[in-house]
Amino acid sequence: MNTQPLKIVFHGQNAANFRHGFEALIAPEHEVLDLSDALDQTGERAHYESADVVIGIKLNADMPQSLKARLFHAPAAGTDAVNTALLPAHCTLANCFGHENAIAEYVIAALLMRHVPLARADQDLRAQRWTYWAGRPTALRTELGEQTLGLVGFGHIAQTVAGRAKAMGMRVHVANRSPISHAVVDQSWTLDGLHDFMGSCDAVVVCLPLTENTQGLIDATAIAAMRPDAVLLNVGRGAVIEEQALYEALKNRQIGGAVIDTWYQYPTPTQAECAPSRFDFASLDNVLMTPHMSGWTSGTVRRRQETLAENIGRLSRGESLINVLRGPLT
Incomplete structure (x- = not known):
């Protein structure tokens, strides 16, 4: 089955924890970019707004809008810092477990x-x-x-x-x-x-x-x-x-x-x-x-990377996603 190339951004330091070696888990035609928490470096806002997939833990009114995003994927279970009202209507919200x-x-x-x-x-x-x-x-x-x-x-x-x-x-x-x-x-x-x-x-x-x-x-x-x-x-x-x-x-x-x-x-x-x-x-x-350490192991990171890669593959092939918290509204 043909896959659609996707633009994927890892937003912020938390998402960056799952970045190392990620290309090896997804098809080579996808574009993967790393963006800072503040999104204040040259070109970062435009990359964020034009991404097909945003991997991150927060979305609020102080941030640029992810206008194209078809998938907003938290790299963890919690999504309490994601204001779902700001997601595009066509965007799916998903999360990861593995911890x-x-x-x-x-x-x-x-x-x-x-x-x-x-x-x-x-x-x-x-x-x-x-x-x-x-x-x-x-x-x-x-x-x-x-x-x-x-x-x-x-x-x-x-x-x-x-x-x-x-x-x-x-x-x-x-x-x-x-x-x-x-x-x-x-x-x-x-x-x-x-x-x-x-x-x-x-x-x-x-x-x-x-x-x-x-x-x-x-x-x-x-x-x-x-x-x-x-x-x-x-x-x-x-x-x-x-x-x-x-x-x-x-x-x-x-x-x-x-x-x-x-x-x-x-x-x-x-x-x-x-x-x-x-x-x-x-x-x-x-x-x-203890400093919020209970779920933080190499096994957790690996399993969450695999979930992220699985959903990116499914999205690119037009298949149903897993770990969906909110589907597209249109």
């Missing part, structure tokens, strides 16, 4: 740290302290497999986490917008039962994207419904958990702790470093803070 394996490993690793204190045992033994020596009643530790894991949302990430958790022997509970029936789910609630769900778990993992309906979903009341020794993990989007409510619950030791990978403030092209929140989470000893 679920990495995030599932992160979640299990973070949970295991709370039950298998290898670093503390090593540190103590180097100082001749046999803190966790078998045979001492005070050295007993807990087991992850005895715990109940709660998942808020049940998309790609949560389903993969659930499979890993089951392999560890955990019970799996789910809260989701629609009812869930799945082989690895022991009990599920719809979101009107969120508080009962929160109280049923030893660990709650937030896996939701950020939308108007999910922003602040895990608020002070939802956190108050958790068990006092339970841990809250966020690998979805920061603002799904209400920022001040989370900080105060941890500061007041209302819950057992938190593992936070997705935040409320991020570096920008003009500010390379910043605090992840307006609240001083760094001063708390019951939160594990």
